[in-house]
Amino acid sequence: xxxxxxxxxxxxxxxxxxxxxxxxxxxxxxxxxxxxxxxxxxxxxxxxxxxxxxxxxxxxxxxxxxxxxxxxxxxxxxxxxxxxxxxxxxxxxxxxxxxxxxxxxxxxxxxxxxxxxxxxxxxxxxxxxxxxxxxxxxxxxxxxxxxxxxxxxxxxxxxxxxxxxxxxxxxxxxxxxxxxxxxxxxxxxxxxxxxxxxxxxxxxxxxxxxxxxxxxxxx
Amino acid sequence: xxxxxxxxxxxxxxxxxxxxxxxxxxxxxxxxxxxxxxxxxxxxxxxxxxxxxxxxxxxxxxxxxxxxxxxxxxxxxxxxxxxxxxxxxxxxxxxxxxxxxxxxxxxxxxxxxxxxxxxxxxxxxxxxxxxxxxxxxxxxxxxxxxxxxxxxxxxxxxxxxxxxxxxxxxxxxxxxxxxxxxxxxxxxxxxxxxxxxxxxxxxxxxxxxxxxxxxxx
Numbered sequence: 001x002x003x004x005x006x007x008x009x010x011x012x013x014x015x016x017x018x019x020x021x022x023x024x025x026x027x028x029x030x031x032x033x034x035x036x037x038x039x040x041x042x043x044x045x046x047x048x049x050x051x052x053x054x055x056x057x058x059x060x061x062x063x064x065x066x067x068x069x070x071x072x073x074x075x076x077x078x079x080x081x082x083x084x085x086x087x088x089x090x091x092x093x094x095x096x097x098x099x100x101x102x103x104x105x106x107x108x109x110x111x112x113x114x115x116x117x118x119x120x121x122x123x124x125x126x127x128x129x130x131x132x133x134x135x136x137x138x139x140x141x142x143x144x145x146x147x148x149x150x151x152x153x154x155x156x157x158x159x160x161x162x163x164x165x166x167x168x169x170x171x172x173x174x175x176x177x178x179x180x181x182x183x184x185x186x187x188x189x190x191x192x193x194x195x196x197x198x199x200x201x202x203x204x205x206x207x208x209x210x211x212x213x214x215x216x217x218x219x
Numbered sequence: 220x221x222x223x224x225x226x227x228x229x230x231x232x233x234x235x236x237x238x239x240x241x242x243x244x245x246x247x248x249x250x251x252x253x254x255x256x257x258x259x260x261x262x263x264x265x266x267x268x269x270x271x272x273x274x275x276x277x278x279x280x281x282x283x284x285x286x287x288x289x290x291x292x293x294x295x296x297x298x299x300x301x302x303x304x305x306x307x308x309x310x311x312x313x314x315x316x317x318x319x320x321x322x323x324x325x326x327x328x329x330x331x332x333x334x335x336x337x338x339x340x341x342x343x344x345x346x347x348x349x350x351x352x353x354x355x356x357x358x359x360x361x362x363x364x365x366x367x368x369x370x371x372x373x374x375x376x377x378x379x380x381x382x383x384x385x386x387x388x389x390x391x392x393x394x395x396x397x398x399x400x401x402x403x404x405x406x407x408x409x410x411x412x413x414x415x416x417x418x419x420x421x422x423x424x425x426x427x428x429x430x431x432x433x434x435x436x
Contacts, residue, residue, distance in 0.1 A: 003299055003300055062420075063416065065373075066373065066377075066415065066416045066419035066420065066423075067377070067412050067415055067416060068376075068377040068378075068380035068381075068391070068415055069377070070380045070381060070383070070391060071380060071391065071408060071411060071412050071415060072412075074391075074395075074408055075405070075408045075409070075412070078398075078404050078408070079404040079405040079408050079409075082404050082405050083405060160283075160284070160285040160286075161285065162285075163285035163286075163287040163288055164285075164287055164381070166287065166384075167384055174285065174287055174288055174291070177288070177291075178291060181291075181295060185299075187295045187296055187298070187299045188296055188299060188300075191288065191291065191292035191295065191296060194288055195280065195283075195284045195288055195292070198283055198284050198285060198288065199279070199280065199283035199284060202283045203283070
């Protein structure tokens with residue numbers, strides 16, 4: 001079958017794709033920000049001297065990492081209202097993605113934690129810092145620096161997963177692309193441009209992260 | 220609880236079919252993805268740059284694009300160029316291409332981690348390139364690529380849930396259909412979640428067992 005490419009129809013709606021891209025990025029930023037807090041808490045819990053805390057953190061990670069994100073999203077959007085908690089589509093998606101990214105970030109931060117040399121912790125304790133002070137002002141900065149590359153990869157992953165918000169009609173990039181696809185029937189063009197935007201955004205984020213890594217010298 | 224169990228009994232066959240399709244489509248895509256990934260990995264590790272370039276571009280496109288976009292593209296694009304793929308075939312194609320890129324990258328890493336002296340030793344005793352790959356390099360690379368390969372399997376089980384969006388009657392779509400009839404939203408989504416969890420835990424344990432048998436010495 002003959003098919004000639006016409007990008008005009010897709011360019012005409014390019015602003016919609018861009019606003020979709022911005023919504024996807026915004027969702028990823030919010031989710032990873034909340035996920036970072038969850039991940040830090042769970043990572044410190046997973047090395048805590050209390051068995052119950054370690055078990056709780058391990059359960060959270062195993063549970064969330066083995067569930068499809070779409071199931072979490074549908075639970076948050078369609079099932080929570082049945083339990084009396086009503087969130088709009090943005091809140092339920094950001095909440096589900098935050099929970100999801102938190103599980104991946106727990107692993108990232110845990111690896112970062114184990115990379116902090118024991119001697120550094122002992123030295124901090126020896127000069128009289130409490131356990132909390134040691135964690136906050138000595139361990140956390142070293143750990144965060146060591147975790148930066150993986151944190152960046154997780155962010156890129158979550159940005160790509162923001163496409164799943166299309167399933168509950170959040171007008172992000174994939175949702176807009178699907179709409180343009182249906183309206184114009186310019187199938188190849190639509191998906192080429194949408195993929196191109198995702199790839200370009202991922203490359204820009206990766207470059208920014210490399211710059212950030214250079215600013216903080218490796219411990 | 221009794222009401223849920225009653226509804227579950229009514230919905231048992233559709234959910235069973237969905238579960239089989241979830242496992243089947245993930246299994247098919249990891250099979251094709253592994254075949255593709257081994258070829259991609261060998262090219263990325265050893266081919267000259269002009270031969271490596273198309274594989275590099277393929278891997279970068281697959282890794283920079285969300286799985287859902289790949290699935291939608293595989294569903295909509297073949298029709299306009301005169302190929303007709305059903306939603307299940309399109310979904311498996313998309314997941315296999317996605318897996319092929321990820322497995323390709325991890326095969327490349329494992330192949331490059333093999334000390335270069337081994338390839339040199341193999342060549343010096345007169346092995347041809349295919350023999351070198353088959354007897355020396357691939358067995359070692361496969362062994363160290365095994366744990367992340369199992370993770371790719373878990374990702375594919377999870378990724379297969381996205382096929383519900385293009386109308387593949389896998390577990391999640393069947394769950395949604397069941398909920399549409401009985402409105403037990405929380406119960407059936409949680410039930411589906413438990414099934415996904417169970418498949419992945421079994422897969423994980425299977426992976427650990429295989430790893431113990433053929434793991435690093």
